Amino acid sequence: MTYLDSDRRIQKLSTGSVAIPITNDAAKTLSDNNFSLRADIGEISYISLPKSKKVTRITPCVKLLSSLKKLLECKQITWTVEIEKDVAKTWERRGDLVLLPQNSFQLPLWNGIGEEVWQAVAKTLSVTKVGRQAAVCDNNFRSAQVCLLLGTDGWVRHVDNGIVYCYDVTTCMCSSGNITEKLRIASFNCRNEVVVDMYAGIGYFTLPYLVHAGARLVHACEWNSAALEALHRNLAINGVTQRCIVHHGDNRQVCPKGVADRVNLGLIPSSEEGWLTACAALKPHTGGILHIHANVASYHGNTTPCDDNSRIVKDKYTVIPMPSSGQIMNYTMRNKGSRRRESSESCKTWINMKSDVSKRTTAKLEWVAWAEQTAKKIKSILETQRGSDWTATILHVERVKSYAPHIDHLVLDLECHPTNISG
Template identity: 50%
Template sequence: MSKRQIENQEKIRGFMLSKKLWTESLTGELPRFYEKFGDMLIFTDPTFQNGKWHEAGDELWKLVCSLYNGKRIGLKSRIKNDDFRTPQARLVFGDSPHTDFKDNKIRYTWNIEKNMFCAGNITERHRIASLNCKGEVVVDLFAGIGYFTLPYLVHANAKFVHACEWNPDAVEALKKNLILNKVSEKCAVHFGDNREVCPKGVADRVNLGLIPSSRCSWETACDALLPSGGILYIHENVTSNLNIKNDCHMAITRFQPLTKHSR
């Protein structure tokens, strides 16, 4: 940890001692990592999970905001293992769970209690932004709040994007983000299971941005491509570098019959 992080932890510990709420069991819940979106600070489990933190009330949260330069605080734990990848997050300090964040000149807004924002996909978001998709149609099979849809439209200059999403809360945020970035006229939002609502035979490129695996929609992706073919961007968790070659070979092997079927 940096010197600043250690100093912040000590100030929080000192505050809790002054309120006679400190116990050594809280040491593991002192902030080590956090995310910041606009003025929203988000701390991940196990940070601030014990009830004693909440006994300290707003006075503690105001101190935390001053230390980490925020105005609102959210706490989150692991994403639910459901079809919507629902975040388990809650606002503990501040007036609204809605936040606004700008990355690479693209504005994103979402409700932290209903939608997730994956800061870890920044490399892929920026890679997409660097593409030249002028005159092309893109299908985004797992659009979410627009993590990849927006870079295709704002920076890669795609002619049109078909964005598929089945989480109603994500669809609401996606539509707002399209308007915020002034690209709503170049995007059709298809609400529902992409295997049922995705258009066929339209795409130069198809984005399959779902982890741990997007295999459930591989056939849908092939059907979405133009009859002349196109590019698929497949997302998949890989356990080690040694498995990458095998996984790529497996993907190619599985896609061959799908492409023949879809043509």
């Protein structure tokens, strides 16, 4: 039985006593001539206590509904269940702009009222611009599809992990779901490294390489003029223009060759069209690391035996599940016999997480298969291009996000170098 009523607040009284909010069940137990309990507590008097902040807090969603109800009342339009359903219940904030979901505010009545609706939305949510999301354009530029409902332009400014990003939501795509990968890049140590970002966009990965990872130089390739305008602004705002060379055009034509210690291939669903270019960008004598993005499906994967710590043991790699922040799963793959080991503690934590282990086990095998196939293809490209033996070693597979049911956005970190320097 619950005794404490968490919907009301504890209160210190002027008499020096404390009033504790109790549930009806607790009050009934006390009044049921429970003499021993009453003797322990002493004299009891009942007063009314104020509601807790949790109960009285008005959520932004409730505020939005109420301000739109008022607006419709003024227009003598009856509020209906259908209208209530059509109002957005969630949204994304991009700086001073609120981005409403694609399926919200679809009823013709909103357009009939016009700008007043969007002004009410902006005022209630404390922004000055309002937009509505649409699918990302399926063109090569991955152009954003945002319809601006209030405001003179779609330029927004937001700060992530100490980096300022400016872009026009109506012309540039910016995926908030890639935040884990941005943070991972920010944690790399790229001092003295030259990095190539083949799909730079507005600088989503270019900037963490420059600002946090400390890359000596980043070559940023991008062919969309709208994204390039934002990229130039962002490099300037964050004070890193001097360490970035922007290459405007198709990376297969403009990407420099033989310069990179690291190449970022941030294109989904697949970056395979850029693999030849990425391999050619690596330094000829020392090679480097490729960060290869892809959407990987895991519909019918086979399960595989696990060891006591739920580690999948494959021929060449031990796949070690590691917990990371929130529900995001992280898989580190190392060559067997590698001296670095994960603590069994981390594996236990993973096993105890609320997740369907059998499903994840199935998925993991497909990720391993994708990583291995990719490593094989890259090795073959490098050997053909360079005319010598190369090694492509899987360092890590990162799950960035779930892209769709059974499809995950992954990044493979692949270390590539001429075999004669492998030692």
